[in-house]
Amino acid sequence: MVFPFLWMLATSFKESAEVFNISLIPRRPTWENxxxxxxxxxxxxxxxxxAIVAVITTMSEAFFDTMAGYGLAKIRFPGRGLILVLIxxxxxxxxxxxxxxxxxxxxxxGLVDTYWGIMLPGLVSAFGVFxxxxxxxxxxxxxxxxxRIDGLSEFGVWWHVALHQVKPALAALCxxxxxxxxxxxxxxxxxxxxxAMRTLPVGIALFSGEAGPEWQLIMAAASLAVVPVVVVFAxxxxxxxxxIALTGMK
Amino acid sequence: MHLSLRQRxxxxxxxxxxxxxxxxxxxxxxxALSALNMSLHQWDVMSAxxxxxxxxxxxxxxxxxxxxxxxxxxxxxxxxxxxxxxILGLLxxxxxxxxxxFRGFYRTIYFVPYITxxxxxxxxxxxxxFKNGGVFNQILLSLGLPAQSFLSGPEQxxxxxxxxxxxxxxGYYVVIFLAGLEMVPSMYKEAAKIDGASSxxxxxxxxxxxxxxxxxxxxVLGTINSLQIFTQIMNMTSGGYGQGDLGxxxxxxxxLVVYIYKQAFYRFQMGYASAITVVLxxxxxxxxxxxxxxxxxxxxx
Numbered sequence: 233m234v235f236p237f238l239w240m241l242a243t244s245f246k247e248s249a250e251v252f253n254i255s256l257i258p259r260r261p262t263w264e265n266x267x268x269x270x271x272x273x274x275x276x277x278x279x280x281x282x283a284i285v286a287v288i289t290t291m292s293e294a295f296f297d298t299m300a301g302y303g304l305a306k307i308r309f310p311g312r313g314l315i316l317v318l319i320x321x322x323x324x325x326x327x328x329x330x331x332x333x334x335x336x337x338x339x340x341x342g343l344v345d346t347y348w349g350i351m352l353p354g355l356v357s358a359f360g361v362f363x364x365x366x367x368x369x370x371x372x373x374x375x376x377x378x379x380r381i382d383g384l385s386e387f388g389v390w391w392h393v394a395l396h397q398v399k400p401a402l403a404a405l406c407x408x409x410x411x412x413x414x415x416x417x418x419x420x421x422x423x424x425x426x427x428a429m430r431t432l433p434v435g436i437a438l439f440s441g442e443a444g445p446e447w448q449l450i451m452a453a454a455s456l457a458v459v460p461v462v463v464v465f466a467x468x469x470x471x472x473x474x475x476i477a478l479t480g481m482k
Numbered sequence: 483m484h485l486s487l488r489q490r491x492x493x494x495x496x497x498x499x500x501x502x503x504x505x506x507x508x509x510x511x512x513x514a515l516s517a518l519n520m521s522l523h524q525w526d527v528m529s530a531x532x533x534x535x536x537x538x539x540x541x542x543x544x545x546x547x548x549x550x551x552x553x554x555x556x557x558x559x560x561x562x563x564x565x566x567x568x569i570l571g572l573l574x575x576x577x578x579x580x581x582x583x584f585r586g587f588y589r590t591i592y593f594v595p596y597i598t599x600x601x602x603x604x605x606x607x608x609x610x611x612f613k614n615g616g617v618f619n620q621i622l623l624s625l626g627l628p629a630q631s632f633l634s635g636p637e638q639x640x641x642x643x644x645x646x647x648x649x650x651x652x653g654y655y656v657v658i659f660l661a662g663l664e665m666v667p668s669m670y671k672e673a674a675k676i677d678g679a680s681s682x683x684x685x686x687x688x689x690x691x692x693x694x695x696x697x698x699x700x701x702v703l704g705t706i707n708s709l710q711i712f713t714q715i716m717n718m719t720s721g722g723y724g725q726g727d728l729g730x731x732x733x734x735x736x737x738l739v740v741y742i743y744k745q746a747f748y749r750f751q752m753g754y755a756s757a758i759t760v761v762l763x764x765x766x767x768x769x770x771x772x773x774x775x776x777x778x779x780x781x782x783x
Contacts, residue, residue: 233591233649239617240606252615254624296502303498307491315499322510326710326766328739329759332520332746333513356505386494415599417713418739422747433601433713440605441721447609454602461598469590472597476654477661 237458244452251447265452274427275453278435285350285420285431286413292355293409294402300356301364302390306376316365323358331422338423345425354413360405363479367401368394404475407468414461432457517756525753532753539757549758551733552741559644559711559737560769564704566648568697571655576685578656579663589660593653600650604717607646608633611718633718636734643714643735651707655700662696663689698777705769709762712739738762 238256244265246258253259269275304316334353335344343349371394379393380386395402417433424434436457440450465472485493521539525532543549578588595603610617611632619629633639666689674684719735720728728744729736738758746755 233595233652236603236606236610236649237594239610243609252612252620254617254620296505299498300502303495307495307498309492309495312495315503318511319502319506322506322514324763324767324770325510325514326706326759326763328710328712328742329517329756329763330510330513332752332756332759333516334509335746336516336752337513353509355509356502358506358510361502386491386498390498411597415601417601417716421716422743433599436599436605437601437717440717447612450605450609454599454606457602458598462594465594465597466590469586473589473593473657477657 237462240451240454240458243448244455246448248446248448265448266456268449269452269456273435273439274430275435275439275456277428278430278432279456281347281430282414282432284347285416286410288347289351289354289413290406290410292351293357293360294406296356297360297405298364298368298395298398298402299390300361301366301368302394304361305365305368306371306373306394307386319358319361323362327353327418331419334419335422344423345429347429349423350420350429350431353419354409354416357409360409363401363405364398367398371397400475401478403471404479407472407475408479517759520753520756521760523753525751525756527750527752535753539754540761542754543757543761548733548736549741552729552736552738555640555734555736556709556711556738558640559647560705560708562641562644563647563651563708564701566644567651567655567704568700570648570652571659571700572693574652574656575659575663579660589656592656595650596653598650600713601717603650604646604714607642607649608718611642633735634731636730636732639719639731639735643711643718646714646718647708647711651704655704658696658700659693662693666692694777698774701777702770702773705773706766709766709769710739711737712743715740716743738765 242256242258243251245261245263246253247260247262247264250259300319304312304319330353338344338349338352343352375397376389376393379389384392415433416431417437420431420434421437424430427435427438430438436450436453439453443449522534522536523532524535524538574592578585578592581588613619613629613631613634616632618632622629631638632642670688670692671684674688675681679687715729715735715737719730729740739762742755742758742762745751745758
């Protein structure tokens, strides 16, 4: 399972003449590939772009998915069932069916090649609303009523009480959304045009396509993308794994 | 203005749902209808006229050899990857559950590929598959075996891509199966053991039926994901050093989504591409419904 990663790392420290040497230990280890990558390309900018996109999208989903989930699960109002069905029905629409109309709409709105253009389709998700709706339903009504009697508005009940009750599920959702957006490729590769706007996956894909036989550079680019994720994962392993299992079970 | 408690609550409800609802209408439902509409037009970006052509795009698709190739390939991706992911995932999960030490370590090893960038790992595998001097061919040659074409020949390319898909997805299956296994009450298993059942029988007749909801969930999810395969093909077969065009060689790895991408963004035939997305939508819907019906039936005992 891990051998591809070991070869990737090893090769990223090799000189070009040694790229096709199968040994896992570089004969003359060098930082040169990383220097070329950081100085010769906009790699750090791509990193930053990915971070911006993933963080804002995650925050937006955490906000709107829980808000919609709470509204649908805990507030009774006419049309609630219809809205729930409407939102859930969008789960069946594959992204591929939407990218062409999105591209047309975003071109007209001047959103192509902007952060908003990359992020907009992911700001709310039906899966997130569904998940939060499921978990919000598990909150006892007595608890919410008590908060209402204490004088909290519906907004306050959601923000101060309901959110705390679904913390583990919300954390899991945030991890999934973050990873999904950090690694997203299909829509970004379409909506991004200039090198400075590329997210990390788009940057790596296009850079690698152009790098030709310079495999050691491609491996350095892949290593820089993979290693930080692995380090973060090592720290939060338990939470991430349990969180993903939790969302899979509902 | 005086509002009753119930009216006030209803207002809050609309306030909570207003923005999400607008979002879903504008960013999901309108574009989906728009795709349906575009599929009925000859929608060439380069031309000002976009005439209504009825079902002509679909008729054209029916006679399009490349479309059928892409559909067949996509079917192959699904029927190879999903059973492999299910069987290997269950096997690894059961094995991990039976070891007492380093469980977290094993789980991590399988899970890391799942969380890493598909683009990055696709390029790493592409390099390992490389025909002249790639890791795999070096190993084969050093064992005295003939070198293989891997991604550079139409015979093996699709299987090479599928292997990467399975390798990357496996960790997710393991994690979900482990969670499912933990929910199987141990008293059932112990009762069966006391009755003299072998551990294979316990697994086959107690654990596996109780895992059925997990299997259904993973099979449906895996099928939907495999039907939409794109990123691996995009990064393992396009451009780059020593390899041919996107979805190649000779369309041997072309999937429906890659074909959609090529029609829409290489050839700018948005109407034709939309027609393929409508077909893909229908396939996903039908496949999901069939799987839910067939796989869920077994749980009624």
